[in-house]
Every structure is written in C-alpha cells, then in structure tokens.
Amino acid sequence: MIRKARQQDVRFIHGLLAKYGEQGELLARPLTDLYEFLRDFVVAEDDGGRLVGACALHLCWEDLCEVRSLAVLPQRQGERWGQRLVETCCSEAVTLGFNKIFALTYVPEFFARFGFTEVDKKLLPNKIWADCINCVKFPDCDEIAMLLEL
Numbered sequence: 001m002i003r004k005a006r007q008q009d010v011r012f013i014h015g016l017l018a019k020y021g022e023q024g025e026l027l028a029r030p031l032t033d034l035y036e037f038l039r040d041f042v043v044a045e046d047d048g049g050r051l052v053g054a055c056a057l058h059l060c061w062e063d064l065c066e067v068r069s070l071a072v073l074p075q076r077q078g079e080r081w082g083q084r085l086v087e088t089c090c091s092e093a094v095t096l097g098f099n100k101i102f103a104l105t106y107v108p109e110f111f112a113r114f115g116f117t118e119v120d121k122k123l124l125p126n127k128i129w130a131d132c133i134n135c136v137k138f139p140d141c142d143e144i145a146m147l148l149e150l
C-alpha cells in the first residue's frame with residue numbers, strides 16, 4: 001500500500017535517497033530536511049509491512065507542485081511501486097486543487113508513461129530553484145523538466 005509517511009519512516013527514506021544520491025540519480029536530502037518536510041512524503045509498504053519506496057509532493061507556487069525524491073529499493077523495482085507512488089502524489093495534488101505537476105529527473109521516460117511531457121526548465125518559476133543551491137551540480141543542472149497538466 002501507499003500511505004502518508006510517519007516520523008518512524010524518516011531513517012528509511014534518508015538511507016534510500018542517500019543511496020541513489022551517491023549514484024547521482026537524484027538529490028539526497030539531509031535528515032533535518034526530511035523531518036521538516038515529512039508531510040510531503042508518502043511511502044510504499046508491502047504486505048509484510050516492509051518499506052520499499054518513497055516519494056514527495058512539494059507545493060511550490062500557484063497551481064504548481066513537484067513530484068520529488070521518488071525512489072524504490074533496487075531489489076523491489078519493477079513491481080509498480082514507482083507508478084503507485086507517482087499516481088498517489090498526483091491524486092493528492094488534484095485534491096489540493098493543483099493542476100500542474102512537474103518533476104526534475106534523469107528518467108524522463110518513466111514520467112512520460114504517466115502523461116508528463118518535457119518542458120524548458122526556464123518556464124518554471126524561479127522559486128523552485130531555491131533547493132538546488134544545495135545540489136553538487138548547481139548551477140549546471142542537467143536534469144530534465146517534465147510537466148503534467150491535469
């Protein structure tokens with residue numbers, strides 16, 4: 001199932017993002033950040049109660065939010081956890097009244113499956129780049145911006 005994250009899940013999320021962060025697949029996040037933004041997160045939990053993935057929906061601007069920090073354990077990929085995590089975040093965005101969701105990603109093909117299309121990063125409001133200052137690649141971002149209009 002996919003459920004809202006709890007504070008007890010933070011260490012799992014931290015380790016998961018750190019692992020992929022080391023490989024340069026996404027931006028790892030410090031514990032302090034994860035506790036502060038815990039309400040952004042959902043986690044995927046299997047039938048045995050084991051956590052297998054996580055994803056965050058971050059509210060950015062008028063009618064714009066971001067799917068970020070999406071990751072599924074390597075050994076549990078291909079079981080549709082990623083799909084369910086993204087769909088859950090998109091549903092929550094709609095519930096909150098948002099119609100535009102974007103992702104900055106190295107796997108645009110994955111997001112394209114759900115109707116996201118590539119857009120010029122320059123079209124996204126400046127505010128979204130605030131977190132990028134912490135990225136090792138800043139200011140030479142090579143992620144691809146994908147946008148879904150609901």
Ligand SMILES: CC(C)(COP(=O)(O)OP(=O)(O)OC[C@H]1O[C@@H](n2cnc3c(N)ncnc32)[C@H](O)[C@@H]1OP(=O)(O)O)[C@@H](O)C(=O)NCCC(=O)NCCS
Pocket residue numbers: 020025026068069070071072073076077078079080081082083084103104105106107109110113
């Ligand atoms: C990207 C990621 C979250 C996908 O999670 P997953 O649980 O393996 O994906 P799913 O099983 O839900 O896949 C759903 C569909 O997308 C496809 N898919 C999965 N990863 C894909 C990728 N990297 N590129 C294109 N398609 C992909 C699957 O083949 C499946 O297709 P199908 O419907 O034809 O069977 C996972 O590979 C991951 O954690 N990667 C490392 C971290 C990362 O890159 N995160 C994204 C940061 S924005």
